[in-house]
Amino acid sequence: MGKLIRQTKNMALLTACYLRRFVRRPLAKAPKKLSSVLVVQTAKLGDMVCSTPVFHAIKQAQPQARLTVLGDAVGQKVLQDNPDVDDYIVDVKDAFALSRILRARRFDASVVLMPDSKAIAASYLASIPFIVASKIENGYCPWQTKTYRALLRLVHTEPHRMGHYAPREYLRLLESLGISAEDTTKHLGYSKAAAGVARQFLERHSLIEKKFAVISPSAGNKIKNWPADRFARVAEHIVSKDLPVVIIGSDRDREEVDAMIAALGKQESVLNASEQFSIDELKAFIASAALFVGVDTGPIYIAEAFGVPTVDIVGPMDEREQPPVGPEHIVVVPERVQPELHIMNARMYDVVEAKRQRESISVAQVNESVDRLWVEVSKM
Secondary structure, three states: OHHHHHHHHHHHHHHHHHHHOOOOOOOOOOOOOOOEEEEEOOOOHHHHHOOHHHHHHHHHHOOOOEEEEEEOHHHHHHOOOOOOOOEEEEOOOOHHHHHHHHHHHOOOEEEEOOOOHHHHHHHHHOOOOEEEEEEEEOOOOOOOOHHHHHHHOOOEEEEEEOOOOHHHHHHHHHHHHOOOOOOOOOOOOOOHHHHHHHHHHHHHOOOOOOOOEEEEOOOOOHHHOOOHHHHHHHHHHHHOOOOOEEEOOOHHHHHHHHHHHHHHOOOOOEEEOOOOOOHHHHHHHHOOOOEEEEEOOHHHHHHHHOOOOEEEEOOOEOOOOOOOOOOOEEEEOOOOOOOOEEOOEOOOOOHHHHHHHHHOOOHHHHHHHHHHHHHHHOOO
């Protein structure tokens, strides 16, 4: 029944859009000067952080443009105090309701970063003159459905190549708007109130004048999770360097955090800060860290955005597509012929092979990466 309902809704969307084509102008050229632009990123926290180079590039090229982001409620919190974002629309389920919201804003252009049939349809039905969306290449993407491919015929497209660095692929979409950008630096901010909460935590635990490391032992997609007891061994190794460790996580990470703490036993230099911070406060807290170790999860990109060195236990994810880049970031990759998960396909994969890739990464590999990075961190 659920599949039939989805198919009916998709057919209604397609019909509405193709009927709308008769009263819309042909595919418009990109306006030379933007007054109001919409960027759609409805994926998860990490994807939103990795989209911030797009927001920055638009503002650098068209500083007069009002930039609005469409995403989920978590994304809104991630982008709080981001200097490049002027407004935020929390996504709604119904495409027709969303189109009415967008129509009222009178956007010049809509940039859809991830395959999202609803966002394209809503933008089209809202009569946004210029719409550009990703066309996925080099692999299978479950979100590039028949409906999505049919909608792509109504809008401008730019290729998104799987196996390539996703933030750079997002920037490729701006080329249709006449904006050429290569800089993939992430940009985040946080409020003064959040900075105050983070400082209070550091003062309470005597960390205000001391370097400390953060460990995030869990990801939203659980197939990426590295064993909790191995995280415990890494935490002990970091502590041996006279570097306290703070564990973070949300309520959805409770099982993994509890398992890690149980594997640690009594360890005074490891603090549990899971579920203690809002997203805004978490940004301020992570920004104060000297080192971040975790699986491929949203907070690791927050660390990257604030210049915090990271060790990314990438597991079954494609290490070419999204992990932090640069000499202050190390990605721990398992032995494999090819990765099982991708930014554009984290749904269809071989579960057994994904687990093998995840669990074939040893504690020694991660500790060695921590040691190499710590040489650089110590100079900071």
